[in-house]
Amino acid sequence: MVCWLLASTANAEVEVRDFDSLTERERYRALIEELRCPQCQNQNLAASDAPIAQDLRAEVLRLLREGRSDREIIDHLVARYGDFVRYRPAWQPSTYLLWGAPGLLLLVAAGAWLWVLRRQRRQRIELGPEQRATLDRLLDDERQQR
Amino acid sequence: MERLKLFVPLLIFLVLALVLYFGLGRDPRALPSALVDRPLPPFSLPVLEGDAVVDESLLHGKVRLLNVWGTWCVACRDEHPFLLELANRGVAIVGLNYKDDPDAARAWLARLGDPFEAVVVDAAGRYGLELGVYGAPETYVVDADGVIRYRHVGVIDADVWRDRIEPVYRSWVIPQ
Amino acid sequence: MTPEYGHFALILAACLSLALGVVPLLGATFGRPLWQATARPLALGQLALVAFSFICLAAAFARDDFSVAYVAANSNRLLPWYYKLSAVWGAHEGSLLLWVLVLSGWTAAVAVAGRNLPPALLARVVAVMGLIAAGFHLFLLLTSNPFERVLPIPPADGADLNPLLQDFGLIVHPPLLYMGYVGLSVPFAFAIAALLAGRLDTAWARWMRPWTNVAWAFLTLGIALGSWWAYYELGWGGWWFWDPVENASFMPWLLGTALVHSLAVTEKRGLLRGWTLLLAIFAFALSLLGTFLVRSGVLTSVHAFAADPTRGVFVLGFLGLVVGGSLLLYGFRAPTVPAVAGFGWRSREAWLLANNALLVVITGVILLGTLYPLLADVLGWGKISVGPPYFNSFFVPLTLALAVLLGVGALLQWKDTAPRRLRSALILALVVALPVGGLLPWVWGSWRWGAALGLFGAVWIGVLTAIDLWRKSRASGRPWRGLRLLRAGYWGMVIAHLGVALAIAGAGVTTSYSVERDLRMVSGDRQKLGGFEFHFMGVDEVFGPNYRSQRGEIHVTREGRGVATLMPEKRRYLGGQVMTEAGIDGGLTRDLYVALGEPLGAEAWAVRLHVKPGVRWIWLGSALIALGGVVAVCDRRYRSRVRATARTAALAEA
Numbered sequence: 012m013v014c015w016l017l018a019s020t021a022n023a024e025v026e027v028r029d030f031d032s033l034t035e036r037e038r039y040r041a042l043i044e045e046l047r048c049p050q051c052q053n054q055n056l057a058a059s060d061a062p063i064a065q066d067l068r069a070e071v072l073r074l075l076r077e078g079r080s081d082r083e084i085i086d087h088l089v090a091r092y093g094d095f096v097r098y099r100p101a102w103q104p105s106t107y108l109l110w111g112a113p114g115l116l117l118l119v120a121a122g123a124w125l126w127v128l129r130r131q132r133r134q135r136i137e138l139g140p141e142q143r144a145t146l147d148r149l150l151d152d153e154r155q156q157r
Numbered sequence: 158m159e160r161l162k163l164f165v166p167l168l169i170f171l172v173l174a175l176v177l178y179f180g181l182g183r184d185p186r187a188l189p190s191a192l193v194d195r196p197l198p199p200f201s202l203p204v205l206e207g208d209a210v211v212d213e214s215l216l217h218g219k220v221r222l223l224n225v226w227g228t229w230c231v232a233c234r235d236e237h238p239f240l241l242e243l244a245n246r247g248v249a250i251v252g253l254n255y256k257d258d259p260d261a262a263r264a265w266l267a268r269l270g271d272p273f274e275a276v277v278v279d280a281a282g283r284y285g286l287e288l289g290v291y292g293a294p295e296t297y298v299v300d301a302d303g304v305i306r307y308r309h310v311g312v313i314d315a316d317v318w319r320d321r322i323e324p325v326y327r328s329w330v331i332p333q
Numbered sequence: 334m335t336p337e338y339g340h341f342a343l344i345l346a347a348c349l350s351l352a353l354g355v356v357p358l359l360g361a362t363f364g365r366p367l368w369q370a371t372a373r374p375l376a377l378g379q380l381a382l383v384a385f386s387f388i389c390l391a392a393a394f395a396r397d398d399f400s401v402a403y404v405a406a407n408s409n410r411l412l413p414w415y416y417k418l419s420a421v422w423g424a425h426e427g428s429l430l431l432w433v434l435v436l437s438g439w440t441a442a443v444a445v446a447g448r449n450l451p452p453a454l455l456a457r458v459v460a461v462m463g464l465i466a467a468g469f470h471l472f473l474l475l476t477s478n479p480f481e482r483v484l485p486i487p488p489a490d491g492a493d494l495n496p497l498l499q500d501f502g503l504i505v506h507p508p509l510l511y512m513g514y515v516g517l518s519v520p521f522a523f524a525i526a527a528l529l530a531g532r533l534d535t536a537w538a539r540w541m542r543p544w545t546n547v548a549w550a551f552l553t554l555g556i557a558l559g560s561w562w563a564y565y566e567l568g569w570g571g572w573w574f575w576d577p578v579e580n581a582s583f584m585p586w587l588l589g590t591a592l593v594h595s596l597a598v599t600e601k602r603g604l605l606r607g608w609t610l611l612l613a614i615f616a617f618a619l620s621l622l623g624t625f626l627v628r629s630g631v632l633t634s635v636h637a638f639a640a641d642p643t644r645g646v647f648v649l650g651f652l653g654l655v656v657g658g659s660l661l662l663y664g665f666r667a668p669t670v671p672a673v674a675g676f677g678w679r680s681r682e683a684w685l686l687a688n689n690a691l692l693v694v695i696t697g698v699i700l701l702g703t704l705y706p707l708l709a710d711v712l713g714w715g716k717i718s719v720g721p722p723y724f725n726s727f728f729v730p731l732t733l734a735l736a737v738l739l740g741v742g743a744l745l746q747w748k749d750t751a752p753r754r755l756r757s758a759l760i761l762a763l764v765v766a767l768p769v770g771g772l773l774p775w776v777w778g779s780w781r782w783g784a785a786l787g788l789f790g791a792v793w794i795g796v797l798t799a800i801d802l803w804r805k806s807r808a809s810g811r812p813w814r815g816l817r818l819l820r821a822g823y824w825g826m827v828i829a830h831l832g833v834a835l836a837i838a839g840a841g842v843t844t845s846y847s848v849e850r851d852l853r854m855v856s857g858d859r860q861k862l863g864g865f866e867f868h869f870m871g872v873d874e875v876f877g878p879n880y881r882s883q884r885g886e887i888h889v890t891r892e893g894r895g896v897a898t899l900m901p902e903k904r905r906y907l908g909g910q911v912m913t914e915a916g917i918d919g920g921l922t923r924d925l926y927v928a929l930g931e932p933l934g935a936e937a938w939a940v941r942l943h944v945k946p947g948v949r950w951i952w953l954g955s956a957l958i959a960l961g962g963v964v965a966v967c968d969r970r971y972r973s974r975v976r977a978t979a980r981t982a983a984l985a986e987a
Contacts, residue, residue: 027853028851045720054635058567067286091191094715098722130671131675159670163663166663174657180708180710183631185631185632185707186633
C-alpha cells in the first residue's frame with residue numbers, strides 16, 4: 012500500500028497562474044495535456060489534482076520560464092519518471108511497431124481492396140465459351156426478329 | 158489453400174488472447190524507476206539533526222537503502238517497525254524526509270524510533286522530483302558508488318524484503 | 334429473504350440458459366421440431382427469472398438492506414432514491430446482473446419477434462444467445478455474486494455511492510450502452526447459426542439487418558451519452574480522452590458500423606457473405622473484449638471497475654471459448670468461393686467495401702494503441718503510455734478520408750455509376766465545400782486547420798447527400814411526391830450521414846476554437862472571454878441530501894444583454910469526497926462552461942471559464958446517427974404484416 016498523498020477522484024483542479032505571454036500560456040497548456048500524471052488512473056497533468064501532478068505542473072512552468080524548449084521539458088521529465096509520463100510515445104525501438112503498424116495496416120487494407128475489385132472486374136469482363144455462344148445466339152435471334 | 162486463409166482471423170485472435178493472458182499477471186500501475194543503474198542526482202540539503210548540509214557523497218562507501226517518507230504518510234508508519242528491524246540487522250538506511258515539517262519529523266522519530274543513519278530534509282520536494290518520486294513510501298537501493306540499483310514503491314515488509322529487495326541489496330554488498 | 338430469492342432465481346435462470354443453449358441447438362441439428370420449439374418458452378422463462386432477480390437486488394437497495402455486501406459498498410441511507418436504484422449497476426457485480434438482464438431481454442425479443450423465421454434458424458440463434466448467457470450466469474454466480482451477505486453483523490450504514498456516479502448520467506448511460514454491447518450478440522448469433530446450418534444464401538442477412546441496426550443505434554447513443562456525461566461531470570470541458578474503457582466501447586461501434594454497411598451489400602447483392610459473417614463475429618468479440626478490459630485490471634483507467642485478476646481469467650477463458658470457437662467454426666464453414674456479381678470501381682459495392690476497409694483500419698489502430706502498453710510490458714519493453722496525441726494523429730486523417738468516401742459513396746449506384754453524373758455532383762460539392770471550409774472558420778477567430786477540415790468534411794457530405802436527395806426526388810416527376818416515395822431505408826441513411834457530418838463539424842470547431850481561462854475572481858469581478866463577459870457575483874453555501882456545497886453565481890452577458898446565469902458548485906459529500914459541478918449554459922452554437930476551484934482567501938475564488946463553440950453538435954450529430962439507424966429499420970421490407978397482407982391480397986385477386 013502506498014500513501015498516495017491524498018489523491019482524490021477525477022476532478023480537474025482550477026489553478027490560477029500568471030503568464031508572461033499568450034505563447035507561454037499555450038505552450039504550458041499543451042505540455043500539461045501531453046504529460047501523464049505518474050500515479051493517477053490514466054490522467055494527464057492538466058486533469059489531475061493529485062499533489063504530484065501539482066508539483067509536476069509547477070516544474071513544467073519553471074522549466075518553461077527558464078527558456079527550455081518543449082522537447083527539452085519532456086525529456087527532463089522522462090529522464091526522471093520514465094517513458095510512462097509521455098502520452099505521445101517517443102520514436103524509439105520499443106515503439107517502432109506502434110507508430111509503423113497503422114501505415115502498414117492502411118497499405119494492406121488498400122491492397123486488399125484493390126485486389127477484390129480487380130477480381131470482380133476480371134470476372135465481369137470475361138465470358139466463358141458457353142456463355143459467349145449463348146450471347147451470340149441471343150443476338151442472332153434478336154436480329155432475326157427485327 | 159483458400160480454406161487455410163479463413164483460419165487467419167483465428168490465428169490473430171489467439172495471438173491477442175496470449176498477450177492478454179500474460180498481461181493478467183502484470184501490474185499496470187507499477188512504475189520502475191527511470192534512474193536504475195544511474196548515479197544519484199546531486200543534492201545539497203540539510204540534515205534533520207543539527208545544522209550540517211550534506212550532499213550525495215553521504216551515500217558513498219557502502220550499499221545503503223534510501224527511504225522516502227513523511228509524517229503525513231500513513232503507510233510510512235506501517236512500514237516503520239520493519240525499517241527498525243532492518244536497521245538492527247545492520248542494514249544502513251538513509252532517510253529522505255519528503256515534503257514535510259522538520260519539527261514534526263523529529264518528534265515522530267523520537268516517538269517511534271529512528272532506523273536512519275541520517276535523514277536528509279527535502280521540505281520543498283524538489284529533490285523528490287529529481288529522483289522521480291511520486292508517492293511515499295519509496296525505497297531505493299544505492300550501491301557503494303552512489304549508483305541507484307533498484308526502487309521499490311510501497312511498504313516494505315518481510316516478504317517484500319526477502320523476495321525483491323534483499324537479493325539486490327546483497328548483490329551490491331562489497332565483501333570486507 | 335429477498336436477496337436469497339434473487340440469488341435462487343439467478344441459479345434457476347442459469348439452468349434455463351444452459352437448457353436453452355443445448356436443447357434447441359440439438360433440435361435444429363437433428364431435425365426435431367419439438368426441441369426447437371422449446372427456444373421461446375425457455376427464453377421467456379430466463380427473462381422472467383433474471384428480471385425477478387434484478388428486482389430483488391433493487392429492492393435491497395430501496396430498503397437500505399446493508400446486510401447485502403454489494404448494497405453496503407455502494408449505497409447510503411441519505412442517498413436519494415433514484416440514485417439508490419441506479420446504484421444497482423454502479424459497480425461490478427450489479428452491472429454484470431444488468432448485462433445478463435439485457436441479454437435475456439434481447440434473447441426473448443428475438444425468440445418472440447422471430448416468429449417468421451424458419452424454426453430451425455430461430456432455434457439456433459436463440460440457442461447461441463443462451464450459451465452466451467450461460468457463460469455470464471456462471472461468471473456471476475461463481476465469481477461476482479451480487480447477493481453476498483455481510484455476516485454476522487451488517488454495517489449500520491453503507492459507504493456512499495461514488496459521488497462521480499451520483500448523477501443523471503449513471504441512470505441512463507450504462508443501460509443504453511449495454512443495450513448496444515449486448516445487442517451485438519444478436520448478429521453474432523445469426524452469423525453462428527448460419528455457419529452451423531451451412532446455409533450461406535443471404536436470407537440470414539435480411540433477418541439480421543434490423544436487429545443489427547437497433548443494437549448499433551443503442552450503442553451510438555450509449556457512447557454519445559458517456560461522452561456528454563464526462564464533459565459536464567469531470568469539470569475541465571473535455572469530451573473524449575481515448576481512455577481504454579472508452580476505446581473498449583468505441584471499437585465494437587466501429588465494427589458495428591462496418592457491419593451495418595456490409596449487410597447492405599450482402600443483402601442487396603449477395604456479396605461479401607464471408608466478410609459479413611466475420612464482422613458479426615468480431616463486433617461481438619470486441620464487446621466481450623471490452624468487458625474483459627474493464628473488469629480484469631489489465632489496463633489502468635478512471636472508468637474501470639475494481640480490478641480482480643481471477644475475474645480476468647474467467648472472462649478471458651470465456652472470451653477464448655466464444656471467439657475462438659466461432660473463428661474455428663468460421664474457418665471450417667465459411668464460403669471459400671466468393672460470390673461474384675461484377676461491379677466496377679465506380680459502384681456502391683466498391684465504396685462500401687472501402688468504407689469497411691477504412692473502419693477496420695481505424696479499429697485496428699485503436700486496438701493497437703489501447704493494448705500497446707500491455708504488449709510492451711509483457712515483452713519487457715518497459716512501461717509506455719499511449720494517449721490522445723497518438724490516437725488523434727491517426728484518427729483525424731482517417732476519419733476525414735472516411736468523410737470524403739461517405740459523401741461520394743452515397744451518390745453511387747450499384748454495379749456502376751455514370752461518370753458524368755458523378756463528376757458534376759463532385760464538382761458542385763467541391764465548389765461549395767472548399768470556400769466554406771476556407772472562410773467559415775473566420776467567424777470564430779483566426780483560421781485553424783482543425784475547424785477548416787471539419788467544416789469541409791461536413792459540407793462535402795451535406796452537399797452530396799442533398800444532391801442525391803434532389804436527384805432521387807426528381808426521378809418521379811414532382812419533387813415533393815418523389816420525396817414521399819423514398820423508402821425509410823434511404824431516409825435512415827440520409828439522417829445518419831448528416832449526423833456524421835454534424836459531429837465532424839462539431840469536433841473540428843470545438844477543438845480549434847474553445848477558449849478557457851483560469852482566474853482569481855472576487856465578488857464583482859468581470860472577465861471578457863470569447864466575446865462574452867462573465868460577471869462573478871459571489872459564493873453561497875447550499876445543502877443537498879448528502880452533501881454540503883459552495884455554490885457560485887456568474888452572470889454572463891454579451892454586448893450588454895444578459896445571456897445566462899451559471900451556478901457552478903463545489904460539493905463535499907458524506908464520505909469526504911469533493912466534487913466539482915460545472916455550471917453550463919448549453920446552446921446550439923456554443924457552450925458556456927464555468928467551474929469553481931478552491932477558495933483563495935479574502936473572498937476570492939479560483940474560477941475556470943470556458944467558451945466552447947460547436948461542442949453540442951457532436952452529441953446532436955450522434956443522436957441523428959442513432960435516429961437514422963432506427964428509421965432505416967422502419968422500412969417496409971422488414972414489416973412482416975405488410976408482406977402477409979400483400980400475399981393474401983394477391984391470393985384474393987387470383
